[in-house]
Amino acid sequence: MSTALTVPFTKGHGTGNDFVIVPDVDGSLSLSDEQVAALCDRRFGIGGDGILRVVRSRELPEGAATPDAEWFMDYRNADGSAAEMCGNGIRVFARYLVDSGLVDLPDDATLLVGTRAGTKSLTRSEDGFEVDLGLWRAETDEVTVRARGLDIPRPGQGIDVGNPHVVVALSSADELDGLDLTVQPRLTPEPPAGANIEFVVPADPLVDDGVGAVTMRVFERGVGETLSCGTGVAATALAVRLWAGERSPERWRVDVPGGRLGVRITHHEDGEHVLLSGPAVLVYSGQVTLA
Template sequence: MNTPLSNVGRKIRFTKMHGAGNDFIVLNGIEQDLSNISQTQWQSLAHRQFGVGADQILLVEKATRPDADFRYRIFNADGGEVEQCGNGSRCFVRYVLDHGLSTKNPLRVEVAHTVLTLHSRPDGQVEVNMGAPIFEHSHIPFNAAGLASVQEFQETLYALPLNYPAMHDSFVGVLSMGNPHAVQVVGNLESAPVLQEGPEIEEHPAFPKRVNAGYMQIMNRNEIELRVYERGAGETLACGTGACAAVVSGIRRDLLDSPVKVHTRGGDLQIAWDGIANNVAKPVIMTGPAVTVFEGETEIK
């Protein structure tokens, strides 16, 4: 039984991991007390100059529902808790297996709104059933009132009024992979205004819980390059749910065919999606790396 500790000078053990360059601090909340940690303290832990440094912090906890093996919680670098992280889910299963917390493979892990199935493969890659994409606006959430729209094959693109670099509309496909995404196609990814336009899209009033802004360049029907400005983290080297959202949007626009190799700045992911059958969206399957960097102990002040 854990003894409650003060937040002043609390020492915690951690593992630093990454999935295609998207880096994480992974904490075992089963074998150590992680209660009563504030948003400011999470933010300090993720700070790259004054803390351990990470895009997100991942918590391994006991399951709260009978159909799951573990509970998985995610905190962004700004200290706010979010619903889902695809690259983090691969690191989660690698951590659980490597630390002997379970011998099950695959694992079923509960996140904010669903249960994910995670499978560690013999080649070192991790395959994740990310669940079905969500298109219903109230569940994303997304408010399209007053926005112009165009139809492109099966996808409705919405015009987001933006100020950068001058008043213009950015046409995006909108969906959720457990967290909200606004995806647009660009001709040249390197010159895309990710760092300038991304923060404005993230905070756009059409998204009451903010949004991840994705920019994809189509290489061919089975290959894209992708950059994502993540909600609460800024641009990251990779975004697993962003890769899933981009591929789903591209397939619905008849620009891509499953499976799709997604090149991010931190590495490659493979995304497979079989579309919608009988008005039911099929789950998205993501495969990619999960790597342990180092382990350590730090103090939360």
């Protein structure tokens, strides 16, 4: 006989990239892939692009904890699969911690959050929070992307910002608008763990007052097209910066269907870090019962 499980939740989003936030401070909750998918179902559940389980790092199994961060963001995609990192999700995670009173974050303080991609640091920003995604890497392997609405496969630039992305440059806003992302784009060769795929059109002019500008749509692995993808926004800015050459700016604004996010690149002893900033909103809270 199955047992019903009632759990509290909060719904939140970052530029329309939405999440079901489930508090589990003592690490006692285990959600199956099917339960995650049911919570994220937009017709029969709460609806979301993924789940953020809020758990203390010390409550995780040995080897999974992040000792330098009290809190761990257990992020799962809408299909239940685990993901390394989520740039919009971690800002919403920070908003939940602050607004629920689990942490105190003064304007000049830093919040450390554990993820499967390591510990990330967040600070407050003018429009919400800024997260240091850490080191990034441009992939050198050639990859092509086939998508419905494109006449021929296009070359893609692999970018790793703690999770994998492939960025594709398009020629115009009309070409971007004409994409049908209800069908999953295909990568050749297909990465073993898949990748998020970003389609981008640079602004004209590309740089205004020292800030680069682009427009983007994204297909997220395990989800589909979303209104925004934080790490995808960072990967997009990095790819366009790479294409633009050595004199390209280190600050970018990226417009997505759900709004606008900021990206900046900083230099450290261990290399270049990419930072993502933008809003994080909590919408409502409640309880839900799962089989």
